[in-house]
Amino acid sequence: MQILAFDTAARACSAALLDGDRVLAERLCEMERGQAEVLIGLVQDVLATAGTCFAKIDRLATTLGPGSFTGLRVGLATARGIALAARLPVVGVTSFEAVANGVASSERKGRRVLVALDTKRRDFYAQLFDEALHPLDPGGVLSLEACAGMARSGPLLVVGDGAPLLRDAFTHNAEMCDADACDIRWSKAPGHPQAVVIARLAATRAPTADLRPIYLRPPEAKRPKA
Missing domain, CATH: 3.30.420.40 (ATPase, nucleotide binding domain)
Structure with a gap:
């Protein structure tokens, strides 16, 4: 096919x-x-x-x-x-799921996978998966603090174009996610x-009947009032 x-x-x-x-x-x-x-x-x-x-x-x-x-x-x-x-x-x-499935199984071993996508604001589009890439939540908009909470709750692998931003934030704020509290790794897979x-x-799925975009938040641009 x-x-x-x-x-x-x-x-x-x-x-x-x-x-x-x-x-x-x-x-x-x-x-x-x-x-x-x-x-x-x-x-x-x-x-x-x-x-x-x-x-x-x-x-x-x-x-x-x-x-x-x-x-x-x-x-x-x-x-x-x-x-x-x-x-x-x-x-x-x-x-x-597209970003998560780009991560090699060897990187995921024994870890949950957090896909963090840059919203170009002070938060992230994020979804958590288990090692086998089954979703653990529906995905949403998460704050930096919420992402840090996930890192403190068990071994974690972070991937996505938001990963460098998270890494930089954690590096400069040890109280948020220090080395003793967080077992976190950063994926080499494309973000x-x-x-x-x-x-x-x-190839493994049926066609999508209704192609609707997933925005998670309203657009910044608004129509002018009449």
Whole structure:
């Protein structure tokens, strides 16, 4: 089964095409913004590299969030457009599970996994998983203090683009999470969703009937009052 997956939810724009477990093509552009201008070209490049076309693809996969409001809209609109034109089913994957499943099993051994994504505020989009990557909570917006509490409650591996921010905060505030109280490690896995991981997750799931973004909080921009 050929699956075309892409992600625009984080500080990157990525696309990949898989046939079974074989990666036919993969592209990644790290970027803060501008995914709308890059994504279609990235997808076309992946298809050209693999020597295929939309007619030969079996399904699409993309991230539902949480993440950048604009990035999520770009990814989901693109998925809906391609799905409609090519009559393809789409599988939605959360940013949390995409990042968590990018962590090697050797890193996770004996530890819970905290996916911490940067909200660009003073908190984090976060979800906790067990060693086997089963979710231990529904995910939400957590403060720095709440993340520190998780670190104090048992061996923990932290991954995500929010991990460097947490590490810096814990380093400069020993009272919050000192070495004696916290058994914490920092994953070497990418901090953003990987298109290859998204495709592999999508291969094991039924298509998503309703592609709705996961925002977790309202957007900062508001419509002007009449």
